[in-house]
Amino acid sequence: MSENVGIVIVSHSSDVARGTADMVRQMVGPEVPLAWCGGNTEGGLGTSVAAVMQAIRDVWSKRGVAVLVDLGGAETNSEMAIEMLPAEMHGSVVVCNAPIVEGAVMAATEASGGSSLDAVRRAAEELYPR
């Protein structure tokens, strides 16, 4: 299997993240590297930088990773996580400005066709027309 862009789902809620990943998996099957995380270090609502870093590592390849987030803290913590990963990964991990569920599904569908990271991100972000 040739590598596809990986997808990471980051929600304040582990239920939301897991459920979103289930939906993505059902849509695109095993062809797209997929990881999810949700909740803070105590298991409450929030996000954990360490968990995001691990999720990115789990799906990373040279093709890159698209990260889908819900509200503000998930975005800032994901950006922080990317900065704390090795420098060679920085340019190929992006946080998408898209709704988390729909964006993850769109991004994964695009990724399953072998598209570039840029195309994957655009597919997710077109859901928020400007």
Added chain:
Amino acid sequence: MSSRELTGPPLALAPFARVMGAVCETIDAHADELTELDRVIGDADHGLNMKRGFAAIEARMDALSAMPLSAAITESGKTLVMTVGGASGPLFGTLLMRFGTELGSGPLAQATAGVSPAPLPTRSQLARALQVALDAVKARGKAVRGQKTMIDVLEPVAQLLASSEPVTPAQISACASAAAQATVPMKAERGRASFLGERSVGHLDPGARSTELIIKAIVEVIEGE
């Protein structure tokens, strides 16, 4: 105005443990208030998140106190990033991380690196470090002054510290308090409160309040020295 950089005598800054201990204590003491402010215009977790982060710093206090001051501050910032769990983590974490790194760099710090006991930072060094840290927070949060955030307290305090006028600890406290109150009529344009739009007007921003509390706690320790 002289073009010489402001030097002046070092501020009578207490060791890290006394200052950070006071900060941890104030956050813990005001956690419910911060959560309540965040319930009104956020998602009701600012107090809980900050309490978690500063409790994590408190738990590492012995190890942190043994480090050079700049490293202790930087490491405290990293602790916040890894434990807070909300947007405040990267924001307050970046504030401390950049503040600490900046204090530990630069020609004066390099020149005195081997000196023991280490000289305390001068007002000028603190002002420069705070400005660098503030810029990093603005970049991290993609925000500027006037959007009803912690920046609305940090920026006036940074400007006061960087001015060429003499300044007392009490003036810094007063500046922080006034700046936090000034967020009340603002409309939130960043963060969860921005979802409320006009309804955020008339409420104190929780991030501004926690920033005020942190600054006042630091000033109180310095004043007491």
